[in-house]
Structures are given as structure tokens and as C-alpha cells.
Amino acid sequence: MGEQMRFEGKVALVTGGASGIGAETAAKLASEGARVVIADLDGEGAERIAAELRSGGAEAVGVACDQTDEAQVAALFSETVGRFDRLDVCHANAGWCRVGPVLDVSARTWRRHFDVNVTGTFLVCQAAARRMAQCGNGGSIVMTSSSGAVQPAAFFSAYCSAKAALNMLTAVMAYELGVHRVRVNAVMPGVTETAMTADLLATGARELFEREVPLARLGRPADIADAVAFLASDDSAYMTGQSLLVDGGGGIGASWFVTDFRARGSADWRLRHEALAAAAEAA
Structure with missing residues (x-):
């Protein structure tokens, strides 16, 4: 089979593309x-x-x-x-994440998650939809x-909340934009090896994630790019409003961080494998 050329003659814009x-x-x-x-x-x-x-x-072009x-989004x-006279694909990918206990998350950090991940993504998708409708x-x-x-x-309260908002935005935009033949979908990556996850993976969490993902490895950017290309192409021509998990099956299992909820008023949060080892030793 020859190389696919699903985007021949098309123009694509990718944010967070650096x-x-x-x-x-x-x-x-x-x-x-x-x-x-x-764009980045x-x-x-x-x-x-x-x-x-x-x-x-x-x-x-970068x-x-x-x-x-x-104003910057409008200019983009x-x-x-103006350069290409059309827009066919928009991958609204830029995001921001910080990790911390919900009791310690500042209003500033919370707002930043929503400014970048929700409002920023909305502005990009709205601008893309307007251009696609006009073209x-x-x-x-x-x-x-x-x-x-x-x-x-645990520890991702702001990030999880912001990304959940994107799933609903995906569905609502898809519902409204069908009349313009503009499809709107989302990918939901599991833990993927990127600059955003580097610090977390450096803590020793890599082994846990690999152990609890049925496909036994972390996601790679190419795994997510393949899914984006599928959703952006005519291969998914009858799909819209969908949020697609691309996580190696990781979402099937339990949470990464656990505690003994019987200890009222305090929590000894541990990575799951550490907690299981401690429980086995105590027994």
C-alpha cells in the first residue's frame, strides 16, 4: 500500500506546535x-x-x-x-498544567489552567470555525x-476540570457547526512522554504508569498525532462531537495515587505500587 496523502491540497493549523x-x-x-x-x-x-x-x-510556517x-488569535x-486562502484542519493543542493538592491550589493557578486550556482553546476553535464557515x-x-x-x-484538580470542560465544548461546537459541515472532535491522551510530563515521570512514576497501562508503555507523541490525523481526515468523515481516549487502556484501571481513606483528617498519599508494598509488608 502506498503512502497516505489524506491532506493533499489542504491547510492545517496546529497550536502548541513547538x-x-x-x-x-x-x-x-x-x-x-x-x-x-x-503556532506557539x-x-x-x-x-x-x-x-x-x-x-x-x-x-x-511558524x-x-x-x-x-x-487579538493575537485573530491575527494568527x-x-x-491570507497566506493560503483556506483553512481545512485546526488542531487546538496548546495547554498548561501544574500539579498540587486541591487544598493548596491558588486562585491564580486555577485561573491560569482555565485561561490557557479552556478560554484559549475556545478562542482558537471559534476563530477556526468562523474561517471554515466563511471558506x-x-x-x-x-x-x-x-x-x-x-x-x-489526585493533585490534578484544575487540569482535570479544565480538560473536562473541553469535552463539553467539543460536543456543543460539533452540534452547532454541523450545518457548516465543520466536524469537531477531541483526543484524550493518557500519560504521554512530553515536556509537560517530564517532571512527573522523573519522580519515579514511570514504572507505575507502565505497570498499570494494559499496553505496558507510556504514550508517545506519535501515538497521539496518529489519532489526531485520523480525526482530522476523511477517514472519520461520519464522526463529530466525540472525545477519543488514546491511553493504551490506562483509563480502564484505578487511580495512580491512593491513600487510606479510613485515616480521617489526614492523608498519606502514595503512588499505588508503594501503597500496595507497604500494605503487604504490614500484613
Whole structure:
């Protein structure tokens, strides 16, 4: 079977494209024929990825954009359509995460999660939908949500809440935009090896995650990019409003962090394997 070229002649925009899932998705779409606009708060990083794609023969451009700034988002889409005269795919991928006990989460940290992950993603998807509707060719919007949107995780209260909001935004936008033949879906990655998860994985959590994921490994950016490309392409032409778990089956199992809830008023939170080992030793 020959190489797929599902995005030949199409224009794709990827936010959070300077690294990780976004960079991998940009490369995937470009490899299948898309002209790609890579946006990121790190403009130099976005242009670096674009340059790498151009060196391989793709047409790509990197743009600095803070997606929490409505004017910058508007300028990003004006530049995209002005340059390429259309927009077919938008991968709203940029995100932000900090970990901490719910009793210690500051209002500032909470707001930042929602500013970037919810409001910023909304602004990007709204702008994409407007351009797609104006161009009249339909299109596909894919948001990056998280397995945390449907699987509560201790210490991720703000992040899980924000990503859960994206799942509902996905469904509502899909319902409204069908008349414009614009499809809206989301991917929900499990624990994936990116810069965002590097600190957590460095704590020794890697072994736990690998042990509790049925496919016995962490996600890779390419795993998520493949799912995004599927949802962005005509291979999923009859799918809209869906949030797709891409987690190696990790969501089937229990939470990563556990405590003995019988200890009223205090909690000795441990990674699951540590708690099980301690319980076995005590027995």
C-alpha cells in the first residue's frame, strides 16, 4: 500500500506546535500533503519546527501566538487564511498544567489552567470555525483534551476540570457547526512522554504508569498525532462531537495515587505500587 496523502491540497493549523504532540502532529499532517501553520507561545520554537518541515519539502510556517490573547488569535487566523486562502484542519493543542493538592491550589493557578486550556482553546476553535464557515469547504477541528477529563486524578484538580470542560465544548461546537459541515472532535491522551510530563515521570512514576497501562508503555507523541490525523481526515468523515481516549487502556484501571481513606483528617498519599508494598509488608 502506498503512502497516505489524506491532506493533499489542504491547510492545517496546529497550536502548541513547538514541541511534543503538536510538533509531531504538524509533521504528520505535512507528511501527508498538508500546508501547515505552526503556532506557539514560543515563536522561535514554532519556526524551528516549521524550518525542519520545510527542509523535508513541506510548506510550513511558524508563528508566535499567545492563545489567551484574542487579538493575537485573530491575527494568527488572518495570516493563515491570507497566506493560503483556506483553512481545512485546526488542531487546538496548546495547554498548561501544574500539579498540587486541591487544598493548596491558588486562585491564580486555577485561573491560569482555565485561561490557557479552556478560554484559549475556545478562542482558537471559534476563530477556526468562523474561517471554515466563511471558506465554505467545511473542515475538521480537533482539540487536545486529556484522559484526566474522564478519570479523576489526585493533585490534578484544575487540569482535570479544565480538560473536562473541553469535552463539553467539543460536543456543543460539533452540534452547532454541523450545518457548516465543520466536524469537531477531541483526543484524550493518557500519560504521554512530553515536556509537560517530564517532571512527573522523573519522580519515579514511570514504572507505575507502565505497570498499570494494559499496553505496558507510556504514550508517545506519535501515538497521539496518529489519532489526531485520523480525526482530522476523511477517514472519520461520519464522526463529530466525540472525545477519543488514546491511553493504551490506562483509563480502564484505578487511580495512580491512593491513600487510606479510613485515616480521617489526614492523608498519606502514595503512588499505588508503594501503597500496595507497604500494605503487604504490614500484613
